[in-house]
Amino acid sequence: xxxxxxxxxxxKEHLQNCLESLTRVSYKPLEIIVVDxxxxxxxxxxxxxxxxxxxxxxxKKNFGYAAGNNIGIKKSKGEFVCILNNDTKxxxxxxxxxxxxxxxxxxxGCVQPKLLYGNNHDVLNAVGSFFTTTGFLYHFGYRKNQxxxxxxxxxxxxxxxxxxxxxxxxxxxKVGLFDDDFFIFFEETDLCHRLWLAGxxxxxxxxxxVYHYE
Numbered sequence: 001x002x003x004x005x006x007x008x009x010x011x012k013e014h015l016q017n018c019l020e021s022l023t024r025v026s027y028k029p030l031e032i033i034v035v036d037x038x039x040x041x042x043x044x045x046x047x048x049x050x051x052x053x054x055x056x057x058x059x060k061k062n063f064g065y066a067a068g069n070n071i072g073i074k075k076s077k078g079e080f081v082c083i084l085n086n087d088t089k090x091x092x093x094x095x096x097x098x099x100x101x102x103x104x105x106x107x108x109g110c111v112q113p114k115l116l117y118g119n120n121h122d123v124l125n126a127v128g129s130f131f132t133t134t135g136f137l138y139h140f141g142y143r144k145n146q147x148x149x150x151x152x153x154x155x156x157x158x159x160x161x162x163x164x165x166x167x168x169x170x171x172x173x174k175v176g177l178f179d180d181d182f183f184i185f186f187e188e189t190d191l192c193h194r195l196w197l198a199g200x201x202x203x204x205x206x207x208x209x210v211y212h213y214e
Contacts, residue, residue, distance in 0.1 A: 001029045001078040002027060002095055003031040003033060003082070004030065004031065004033065005069055006032070006034045006035070006072075007037065007068045007069050008039060009037040009038070009062055010043065011043055011086035012041045014086050015046070018088055018089060019047065019051050021090045025090060025095060026092050030095075031055065031078055032053065033055040033056075033075055033076060034051075034055070034056050035069065035075075037059050037061070038059050038060060044056060044058055057071060057072060064180075064182075065178070066178035066179060066180050066187040067183075069177075069178055070177040073172065073177055074177075078169065079170075080098075080166055080168060080169060081166070081169055081172070082098075082164070082166050084210075087118075087212065087213040088163060088164055089118060090164075091209045091211075094208045094210055095166075095208070096208075097205050097208040098111045098208050101154070102166065102168055107200055108168065108200065108202075109195035110160050110166065110192055110195055111166050111204070112164065112165045112203070113165075113205060113210045114146065114204070114207075115210055115212045116209060117211070117212060117214065121146075121211065123143055123144070124145070124151060125212045125214060126139060126141065126142060126163070126212075127139075127141030127204050128141075129157065129159040129161065131159075137158075151206065152206045154206065155203070155204050156203055156204075158189075159188060159192040159193070159202065161188065162188035163210075165188065174198055178191055
């Protein structure tokens with residue numbers, strides 16, 4: 001089973017489109033969990049009324065990205081956990097290539113799909129990030145043309161992008177979840193770093209496509 005965690009904070013503008021795309025996903029069995037960080041825009045009520053098949057977790061305050069997603073992961077039942085931003089729209093078959101890679105190679109702890117901009121499907125939002133000697137990240141493929149051959153082959157990457165990634169639950173039991181100290185940003189990099197240190201790998205899989213409205 002794959003458990004999809006969608007973290008939400010006042011995301012009414014995009015959340016419904018994200019969840020509608022998830023209801024059309026071909027991979028089964030699928031568990032969808034929305035973790036609402038105390039939204040004030042009524043988005044949690046929309047989930048409750050429109051998507052009865054979705055597990056809704058309502059937090060009493062905004063815990064941020066790392067802690068909010070951790071709450072969803074702890075509630076999840078799947079062997080694999082897909083972290084998904086609420087401003088994304090998935091393609092029908094996006095999960096199959098990600099799960100297939102994880103099933104074929106047990107060392108893969110995290111895999112990222114090809115992220116394209118929702119308003120321009122020719123432009124990459126992210127391929128993956130690499131650590132540099134400055135301590136900053138180099139975002140490979142950022143805002144480049146997604147049709148170039150270099151962005152259409154599977155590659156290992158230092159860090160995936162937190163907007164959309166698939167995690168192996170058994171790997172998380174060894175390295176831990178997101179570090180709550182990262183309220184937002186770099187929490188996925190820290191987690192991927194720990195996966196590499198523990199002997200796991202992180203990959204970019206272009207056969208899987210997700211649109212990010214950012």
